[in-house]
């Protein structure tokens with residue numbers, strides 16, 4: 001499919017800007033060849049329109065036909081009726097216009113503000129059309145997949161992409177992790193941003209696995225050893241998996257703040273009052289509040305202390321139980337000798353990307369606690385660095401993208417306004433930090449945060465609430481809904497928002513074969529050594 | 540080029556929409572649905588034969604049965620040669636177009652055909668040229684006639700089909716045109732398609 005003009009499909013017969021246009025198919029175009037999600041171009045009188053097929057239907061000119069159907073086994077009858085008395089229609093949502101004059105050629109595709117006139121011709125978008133709209137692979141644009149049923153490479157402008165926080169959604173097993181790996185590779189090559197990945201399932205740092213046959217797939221550090229550092233919370237586990245790690249993260253009690261307890265309220269099953277109590281105890285004991293709280297035990301003083309702080313005994317016990325659960329995590333120590341945040345920032349400032357592996361701590365408590373705590377402190381440091389760079393006119397810190405999974409744990413309406421990730425998402429990269437959130441239950445994320453996400457990439461979702469929350473505020477929502485609902489259960493996704501001129505469903509780029517790694521690494525400015533290492537990897 | 544042998548009769552009644560012709564030969568009728576023309580090369584009117592009769596020359600007089608003692612039908616005409624004079628065949632044609640050697644228009648001519656105009660059965664070549672366009676179908680299906688219009692359309696297309704090398708393709712194209720014209724009347728469409736579908 002590389003001809004200048006795609007196959008002619010039919011003509012526009014009705015429509016509106018709001019609802020899109022109806023296209024009656026020529027008899028030469030079979031309904032069965034039409035696919036929801038494919039792109040078409042419409043030749044209007046003054047401009048070309050670019051749109052997506054969002055529905056396909058069958059029509060008859062006379063209802064008699066449906067009551068008294070013709071004998072379609074008769075080739076004569078079927079050929080006469082096909083496309084005349086019985087016909088197919090496609091519903092097209094025009095999204096962009098490309099004007100005919102020079103000015104609009106320079107400005108590029110514009111959002112639609114009108115509809116093509118009656119009987120404008122409609123054809124499938126050709127590869128040339130697609131690259132006109134989405135751009136070709138270059139130093140900023142990274143190939144992430146192919147538009148459905150097309151050979152064209154869909155390329156995302158990554159510097160543009162990382163200007164906002166972004167989200168990757170999809171139900172379990174649809175390819176979020178694979179897609180994220182691809183995006184991370186893109187970002188570390190083309191975005192000028194550094195990444196910090198909170199890697200709950202140990203699949204981004206060294207290697208991950210694929211569902212079919214539990215095949216191993218390479219992850220960031222294997223492919224880009226010079227650009228990626230792996231931090232771990234669980235060195236034994238990392239070692240067993242043969243991961244070469246760069247830093248072992250230990251967390252001191254004194255690094256945990258009551259804010260972290262806000263996020264953990266649900267997972268630790270502690271009461272709201274217990275969280276309030278944590279704030280009081282923090283004020284009372286200062287940084288050592290956790291140690292002190294655990295130490296007071298059941299002594300006489302406790303009663304007095306509680307009375308003084310006006311904390312109910314059961315509330316206090318609830319908090320203590322929660323803190324004990326945290327204390328049982330073996331990467332937690334009363335006081336960590338080396339500060340993980342400093343080391344992390346050291347790597348980030350050098351332009352390295354950091355993956356933090358959780359090892360065997362795959363439960364949500366550890367994940368939420370560590371991610372929130374580290375992000376909070378890193379963000380504070382970024383804030384400082386940004387302010388300094390402005391007042392002292394020195395270089396800004398490298399833009400940072402923080403990747404978190406199970407994002408609804410950090411960004412649900414209950415905590416989004418109080419926890420650091422909510423702040424980052426809302427501030428739109430004021431301090432050079434943005435998020436890449438990954439979630440299978442987007443409806444669990446605060447609406448405001450969802451609306452702040454610049455680009456959303458969503459794999460198949462089947463829960464109505466999740467679909468609604470992902471598509472909230474997008475124009476052509478109901479049409480996109482049907483596109484989204486029809487994605488394949490794996491390796492397909494719908495991209496829309498800031499980084500793409502119009503929504504586009506894609507088949508995600510292949511990841512996991514030796515060929516694919518070559519593609520990823522080859523396109524990079526990877527050093528000679530890295531290239532050599534890569535060669536060795538698949539020898 | 541019209542050969543004299545194609546001359547089938549002479550106009551004896553004419554109006555804007557149709558003409559009636561009497562045949563030179565008793566039973567020398569052009570088939571139902573055939574394309575006929577009247578007028579000279581500079582101004583031809585085309586018609587489609589939609590109805591034909593053979594009856595007594597004198598309107599009030601009906602023929603009587605004569606064959607009681609004859610063994611064959613032919614025998615009747617042989618033993619009463621005057622019959623050829625007492626009976627006549629007539630046909631009516633619906634006007635579907637007009638034109639000259641340069642162009643054919645498939646709409647009504649400005650004036651009706653002239654009385655005594657010679658009527659010719661159009662030869663294949665002319666039928667083929669004429670049926671390059673299907674606009675005449677619209678004239679056909681919108682008239683009301685003593686015969687069923689569906690019957691007539693089907694007969695016309697079958698006749699015209701003979702003139703085309705690829706009869707199938709011709710019928711298919713005509714069928715598709717009809718499907719568009721009769722888009723809101725599938726039962727009529729079906730009646731016609733059923734009559735032109737190849738066996």
Ligand SMILES: Nc1ncnc2c1ncn2[C@@H]1O[C@H](COP(=O)(O)OP(=O)(O)OP(=O)(O)O)[C@@H](O)[C@H]1O
Pocket residue numbers: 170171172173174175176177178179209210211212440490491508509510511512
């Ligand atoms: N781009 C791709 N290239 C090759 N295989 C893919 C790709 N995307 C998805 N797959 C296949 O789909 C499977 C599931 O993908 P993945 O593990 O990314 O899903 P997920 O959405 O992260 O699931 P979960 O929610 O359970 O973490 C993979 O194991 C792989 O076999």
Ligand SMILES: [Mg+2]
Pocket residue numbers: 176177178
């Ligand atoms: Mg995953």
